[in-house]
Amino acid sequence: MGYLSGIYAIWLRELKRAVRDRGQLVGGVSRPLLWVLIMGIGLNPYFRGEVYGEVRFVVPFTYLQFIFPAVIALNMMYTSVQSAVSVIWDREFGFLREVLVSPMPRAAVLFGKILGGTTVALFHGILVLVLARFADVTFSPTAWLKGLGLMILLGFALTSLGVVIANRVRTFEGFGVFSNAVILPLYFTSSSIFPLDPSLTRAQTVVIYPDWLVFLIQANPITYAVDALRGVFLDFNQFHPLWGPLLLLAMCLVFFLAALRDFRRA
Amino acid sequence: MQTAPGPIVEIDSVTKRYVRTVALDDISFDVAENELFALLGPNGAGKTTLIEILCTIQRGDKGSVQIAGLDVAKQSREVRKRLGVVFQEPSLDTRLTVAENLDFHGRIYGVPASVRRRRKEELLELVELAGWRDRLVRTLSKGMQRRLEIARALIHDARLLVLDEPTVGLDAQTRSRIWEYLRTLQQEREITVLVTTHYIDEVEDCDRLCIIDQGRVLALDTPQGLKNRYGYHLLRLTPQDEEVRHELRHRFGEALAERGKDLVMAAPEAEALKLIEELGDKLKAFFVERPSLESVFLSLTGYEVRDEVAGARERLLEFGRRGGEHTQ
Numbered sequence: 215m216g217y218l219s220g221i222y223a224i225w226l227r228e229l230k231r232a233v234r235d236r237g238q239l240v241g242g243v244s245r246p247l248l249w250v251l252i253m254g255i256g257l258n259p260y261f262r263g264e265v266y267g268e269v270r271f272v273v274p275f276t277y278l279q280f281i282f283p284a285v286i287a288l289n290m291m292y293t294s295v296q297s298a299v300s301v302i303w304d305r306e307f308g309f310l311r312e313v314l315v316s317p318m319p320r321a322a323v324l325f326g327k328i329l330g331g332t333t334v335a336l337f338h339g340i341l342v343l344v345l346a347r348f349a350d351v352t353f354s355p356t357a358w359l360k361g362l363g364l365m366i367l368l369g370f371a372l373t374s375l376g377v378v379i380a381n382r383v384r385t386f387e388g389f390g391v392f393s394n395a396v397i398l399p400l401y402f403t404s405s406s407i408f409p410l411d412p413s414l415t416r417a418q419t420v421v422i423y424p425d426w427l428v429f430l431i432q433a434n435p436i437t438y439a440v441d442a443l444r445g446v447f448l449d450f451n452q453f454h455p456l457w458g459p460l461l462l463l464a465m466c467l468v469f470f471l472a473a474l475r476d477f478r479r480a
Numbered sequence: 481m482q483t484a485p486g487p488i489v490e491i492d493s494v495t496k497r498y499v500r501t502v503a504l505d506d507i508s509f510d511v512a513e514n515e516l517f518a519l520l521g522p523n524g525a526g527k528t529t530l531i532e533i534l535c536t537i538q539r540g541d542k543g544s545v546q547i548a549g550l551d552v553a554k555q556s557r558e559v560r561k562r563l564g565v566v567f568q569e570p571s572l573d574t575r576l577t578v579a580e581n582l583d584f585h586g587r588i589y590g591v592p593a594s595v596r597r598r599r600k601e602e603l604l605e606l607v608e609l610a611g612w613r614d615r616l617v618r619t620l621s622k623g624m625q626r627r628l629e630i631a632r633a634l635i636h637d638a639r640l641l642v643l644d645e646p647t648v649g650l651d652a653q654t655r656s657r658i659w660e661y662l663r664t665l666q667q668e669r670e671i672t673v674l675v676t677t678h679y680i681d682e683v684e685d686c687d688r689l690c691i692i693d694q695g696r697v698l699a700l701d702t703p704q705g706l707k708n709r710y711g712y713h714l715l716r717l718t719p720q721d722e723e724v725r726h727e728l729r730h731r732f733g734e735a736l737a738e739r740g741k742d743l744v745m746a747a748p749e750a751e752a753l754k755l756i757e758e759l760g761d762k763l764k765a766f767f768v769e770r771p772s773l774e775s776v777f778l779s780l781t782g783y784e785v786r787d788e789v790a791g792a793r794e795r796l797l798e799f800g801r802r803g804g805e806h807t808q
């Protein structure tokens with residue numbers, strides 16, 4: 215308990231750095247605009263067409279509505295890169311030592327850092343929510359709160375993951391690789407931009423999408439996070455509605471512990 | 481020798497080996513409470529390694545270190561509370577302002593807000609950065625950043641301030657100012673200051689000086705004590721006439737060097753003074769140079785002479801060593 219002020223200091227520092235980082239802010243604003251307004255509106259007409267006269271759609275939404283929750287996840291994923299950059303930055307520019315010789319336990323240091331990253335991620339998620347009106351997504355105040363809860367979990371998990379990866383990346387150069395090799399594949403295979411079941415019954419899924427793709431999507435934990443967000447904001451789930459929150463909790467725990475183990479060893 | 485209370489730092493046969501180098505080879509010494517203690521050593525002497533072991537961010541292979549009676553390895557958290565550290569490499573957040581860096585430090589050390597504010601102002605005054613409070617650290621000069629780091633290390637109740645080469649790479653004026661701050665802090669806040677450096681001219685005024693090289697302690701004493709023990713007085717004599725010159729040359733032979741009309745030799749203090757007295761009016765003029773720490777350093781490590789083109793001064797010192805009895 216005695217370390218609350220220290221955790222606060224570390225959290226505050228993460229926030230200040232994020233706010234002063236123009237590039238990060240520009241990305242956080244322009245990315246949702248691109249995905250929601252350009253991609254969403256552009257693909258909207260192709261998303262639902264009647265195939266054989268009368269078709270019962272699994273996804274009763276416009277494309278804009280459908281990808282909207284996924285864009286929240288995407289925007290938050292990019293902030294995890296920032297958290298990772300911040301970890302490397304601290305290490306390379308010596309600031310880490312300032313923290314390491316302080317009486318703060320490592321777990322508290324890490325917790326403060328990840329909490330800071332989570333807050334920044336949450337903020338970037340909310341930037342997307344601001345566009346809800348344009349995407350025709352409406353939801354109740356309760357959904358708002360539930361959504362925030364899920365976003366906090368997602369932010370925490372993603373930031374922890376960012377830290378875990380940062381501990382394995384030696385230089386800033388490794389970074390382009392990181393974002394391309396991790397974020398986009400995770401995003402595209404999370405049933406974010408197309409539903410798992412394109413039209414009718416469950417049986418058709420496997421016929422229409424190849425096994426390997428279905429496998430990738432089902433193995434990707436982000437899939438369930440996106441699904442949980444859809445459940446809250448659109449009231450549409452492709453999986454059991456408890457899967458998302460449970461998996462998010464598990465991710466928070468596993469990634470945080472992994473980050474802590476690395477940090478203790480360093 | 482020292483009247484101060486028990487030692488605040490006790491280093492007992494600490495050894496640290498990296499893959500191929502022995503960075504610290506059985507180092508033992510104490511630092512007394514409220515002392516301005518300097519650790520002097522050339523590059524690669526093992527200063528940083530020792531400091532990092534003191535600061536609990538490295539472990540020695542052997543030996544033990546106690547700070548304020550606490551074991552560095554076993555009670556590291558307690559040790560850290562009592563320690564203010566300035567690392568060799570800068571460790572400020574250059575994207576935060578001066579004040580933000582200080583606040584951050586105060587918070588992670590759990591300093592109450594009121595104390596933090598007061599200390600912040602006091603220390604900013606001391607290191608002459610009060611007017612820079614809201615500037616991003618990135619926009620400060622290297623010397624200013626260094627001063628800020630010193631201020632930062634003292635926001636909490638540090639009893640021991642450890643600085644690893646705080647003056648390296650700074651101009652002479654900034655260097656001497658930093659030493660002034662250190663002296664002020666040591667006296668006014670009654671803390672112990674342990675500082676490493678490889679500039680000999682800086683350590684003249686410290687209370688005690690430990691010279692290390694290649695991971696070993698070569699000597700440890702007050703600067704004066706070291707000069708008395710390892711330094712030499714330099715005598716420059718101008719003989720009255722040729723006869724005296726001859727006599728002196730005959731008497732001291734190799735130990736005496738000719739420098740124009742003068743004769744030069746190195747000698748321990750007592751001997752030098754006795755000689756001057758004895759020769760008295762056989763001399764037209766004489767000049768005695770007190771031993772400097774440089775000569776101490778040279779006679780201990782044998783550096784410079786070996787490594788540099790021997791200038792006049794070095795040749796004299798080299799000469800002194802050959803003639804002296806106290807050479808190691």
Ligand SMILES: Nc1ncnc2c1ncn2[C@@H]1O[C@H](COP(=O)(O)OP(=O)(O)OP(=O)(O)O)[C@@H](O)[C@H]1O
Pocket residue numbers: 498499501502503521522523524525526527528529530568678
């Ligand atoms: N991480 C390391 N791995 C291997 N060798 C090291 C490491 N750190 C230091 N050394 C070696 O240990 C010896 C002592 O290094 P140290 O950094 O303690 O010296 P120093 O007195 O601080 O030198 P400087 O004045 O250059 O800072 C050197 O020979 C150095 O090469």
Ligand SMILES: [Mg+2]
Pocket residue numbers: 527528529568644645
């Ligand atoms: Mg060093």
